[in-house]
Amino acid sequence: xxxxxxxxxxxxxxxxxxxxxxxxxxxxxxxxMLDGFFAAILSGPKTILPSExxxxxxxxxxxxxxxxxxxxxxxxxxxGLLMRYMNQVAATLIExxxxxxxxxxxxxxxGHPLPVIDEWCTGYMKGVSLDxxxxxxxxxxxxxxxxxxxxxxxxxxxEQLELKAFxxxxxxxxxxxxxxxxxxxxxxxxxxxxxxAARGVTTAVRRQPIRNxxxxxxxxxxxxxSGKKYKxxxxxSTRLH
Numbered sequence: 001x002x003x004x005x006x007x008x009x010x011x012x013x014x015x016x017x018x019x020x021x022x023x024x025x026x027x028x029x030x031x032x033m034l035d036g037f038f039a040a041i042l043s044g045p046k047t048i049l050p051s052e053x054x055x056x057x058x059x060x061x062x063x064x065x066x067x068x069x070x071x072x073x074x075x076x077x078x079x080g081l082l083m084r085y086m087n088q089v090a091a092t093l094i095e096x097x098x099x100x101x102x103x104x105x106x107x108x109x110x111g112h113p114l115p116v117i118d119e120w121c122t123g124y125m126k127g128v129s130l131d132x133x134x135x136x137x138x139x140x141x142x143x144x145x146x147x148x149x150x151x152x153x154x155x156x157x158x159e160q161l162e163l164k165a166f167x168x169x170x171x172x173x174x175x176x177x178x179x180x181x182x183x184x185x186x187x188x189x190x191x192x193x194x195x196x197a198a199r200g201v202t203t204a205v206r207r208q209p210i211r212n213x214x215x216x217x218x219x220x221x222x223x224x225x226s227g228k229k230y231k232x233x234x235x236x237s238t239r240l241h
Contacts (some may be wrong), residue, residue: 009112014081015078015082018078019031025059028059029057032104034085036103036120036122037123039102039127040125040126040128042093042133044127045135045193048131056126091188094190098177098183100183114171115172115175117175121149121151122152123149124153124182125149137192139188140186145184146183146185
């Protein structure tokens with residue numbers, strides 16, 4: 001499953017801009033956090049459906065708020081970009097894991113750029129939290145694999161980070177190792193999933209194809225991921241979120 005329809009640079013910028021300026025929510029993910037979030041939910045032991053993960057993209061604190069769209073066309077456009085980006089990350093991790101690298105912002109740092117990894121790591125840990133029990137073989141069995149991500153992506157880690165006071169070189173080394181961490185964890189759980197499949201072990205949630213929603217019926221699930229019918233949510237005649 002190679003990424004047949006990866007986002008163009010313009011589409012990537014379009015999605016980034018929407019996440020930055022989205023109306024109706026106060027705690028939506030930025031593009032770096034989204035990348036870490038996708039890396040985690042695509043690497044874990046179970047399938048996480050859009051109806052479960054999408055609400056956290058818009059409301060990282062409670063998973064309750066949803067964006068206000070200008071039109072149905074804009075809602076479908078944004079959903080399509082999100083799904084294509086997720087498929088792009090998934091395809092890379094499965095078919096060309098050596099090409100996967102986390103999307104990190106940079107601090108100019110007076111001409112000596114420093115990677116900013118807090119947001120990416122926070123997104124990754126948010127993804128882990130959606131299936132905390134399933135991730136126990138790593139979070140408990142191999143906590144060293146997640147050491148950098150938990151340092152930069154959790155409140156407890158931030159407290160430790162202040163005490164450690166890494167040098168710029170140490171920080172860069174930590175950032176440089178994130179890609180290897182993602183590949184290791186993805187390979188670990190991929191082997192587990194394949195072993196389960198070979199033994200006929202299935203989960204309650206079956207993997208569904210992620211598609212660009214071109215048309216939404218009034219009785220179809222709303223593309224925002226709320227779980228409601230479209231006519232009762234974003235298709236309401238009184239308000240289009």
